[in-house]
């Protein structure tokens with residue numbers, strides 16, 4: 001499954017500790033994150049994470065684009081409800097897209113814990129049906145997942 005991590009500054013330590021605790025499980029999945037969050041997790045775990053831009057610089061929107069392709073299976077977003085964020089519209093847009101596409105999302109550690117146990121049990125396997133029935137997009141190509149190395153869709157990578 002494709003799992004993304006995001007944490008606001010006051011929640012980063014909590015998310016890092018969470019990923020340390022569950023890294024044995026996350027190793028089996030394809031991981032994404034906003035820039036600073038992902039780098040900090042990689043510094044303190046053995047996880048390999050594709051880094052998007054930092055949240056305030058567009059990282060939330062890049063994750064949103066992944067969701068708009070129905071290409072993300074789980075978002076763990078440790079949000080800080082006590083500090084106003086300059087890029088609040090991007091955050092709202094990201095969470096809205098999770099609801100548009102029915103993507104499981106946790107905005108705090110208690111919910112993240114439940115979803116990670118569900119992931120471990122195989123409760124997310126219904127997502128494979130979605131991936132296997134990916135719609136043909138306007139270019140006539142089947143939409144593909146983001147290429148991990150190059151940060152572009154693999155269909156676009158093939159054309160380059």
Ligand SMILES: O=C(CO)COP(=O)(O)O
Pocket residue numbers: 006007008009034035036037038053054055056059060091
């Ligand atoms: O601001 C964020 C999410 O809205 C997180 O971004 P960083 O991981 O780059 O700090």
